[in-house]
Amino acid sequence: MQWNLLVIEDDKALSDGIRLALQDAQHRIVQVETLHAGKCCLEKMIETSGRGEQERIDLVILDLNLPDGNGLELLQWIRERLALPVIILTANDLEIDIVTGLESGADDYITKPFSLMVLRARVRARLRNMQGARPMENGQEQSIQIGPFSFAFDKMEYRKNGENLVLSRTEQKLLRILVENRGKTIPKERLLDQIWADGGEFVEDNALFVAIKRLREKLEDRSSSPEYIKNVYGIGYMWQETDRDSSEDRTWSGSGS
Incomplete structure (x- = not known):
């Protein structure tokens, strides 16, 4: 290519x-x-x-x-x-x-x-x-539904309540790590290593803070009081599962199904 x-x-x-x-x-x-x-x-x-x-x-x-x-x-x-x-x-x-x-x-x-x-x-x-996107399974694109969100990471399609979300590459990588590990605290060091793997000069806590802030502004109803992207003080961040996210909502689906 x-x-x-x-x-x-x-x-x-x-x-x-x-x-x-x-x-x-x-x-x-x-x-x-x-x-x-x-x-x-x-x-x-x-x-x-x-x-x-x-x-x-x-x-x-x-x-x-x-x-x-x-x-x-x-x-x-x-x-x-x-x-x-x-x-x-x-x-x-x-x-x-x-x-x-x-x-x-x-x-x-x-x-x-x-x-x-x-x-x-x-x-x-x-x-x-x-x-580096995860390969398709059985030739089908994967998407995940969580509450009001629909994320198709391989196709780079993101929606909230059916409305398209425009995310930068950094925001896409950050979102994928958080969602695929939802309910688990991801240390800041791991996020920095996985998102900025090129060892850029400005890879520091502030860069991660900025990325988190921008992602919250696009996903959360109130970014100042986030419901999904939580800060775990002194450790890192996590995607918090909420009462609205029933097990029926959290489903993986192939595009051809």
């Missing part, structure tokens, strides 16, 4: 360097220099449902300081429509910049200057994670 990577970077020399570092038989690089051009590529993918090899985008590398605006605007647009991994690559290196980028939905945040080898390793780690 060939992966298509969209690089949105207005520094042509840097963009070309990224292309040289990443492009090979398994990785095709699409280079654009503006938010508008990047959005056009993604809109074309949406229009064709990603069926065309040339239109499909698997990962976005996004600069923030672009000629026609702030990359965070496009990141927000992506998060409202697509479950694509997005790596921010920027000179904005203040702590508040990093936190803002991650809270806005970025899966990784790399500051300039940077190592092309490190960038390549992080990109490949993200793509490996995309391949």
Whole structure:
């Protein structure tokens, strides 16, 4: 399988360097220099449902300081429509910049200057994670029903009360670990290791806190008083089974049944 990577970077020399570092038989690089051009590529993918090899985008590398605006605007647009991994690559290196980028939905945040080898390793780690979904059983996609939720992890489809939920790659991985171990406390260290397996620079408790906060905002009726994603003080987090989640609700089903 060939992966298509969209690089949105207005520094042509840097963009070309990224292309040289990443492009090979398994990785095709699409280079654009503006938010508008990047959005056009993604809109074309949406229009064709990603069926065309040339239109499909698997990962976005996004600069923030672009000629026609702030990359965070496009990141927000992506998060409202697509479950694509997005790596921010920027000179904005203040702590508040990093936190803002991650809270806005970025899966990784790399500051300039940077190592092309490190960038390549992080990109490949993200793509490996995309391949790491649990295989189908009996040729059928699995989904799980819990109370108001329907989660089809392999198909990356998430719903609450029938309404689609848009989750980042990080949020999807976090949700899957919690749901598949519901009722059990997952230590913070295990979550950090499993979700950020690439050993990124900013993998710390704050990154996990941000991911938990964003996931609660999307799933919980009141994120300030969560019903499902519970903090186990000093240890980690768990998916709490509630009275509404009867055994009849917690069922696995194949898409072909």
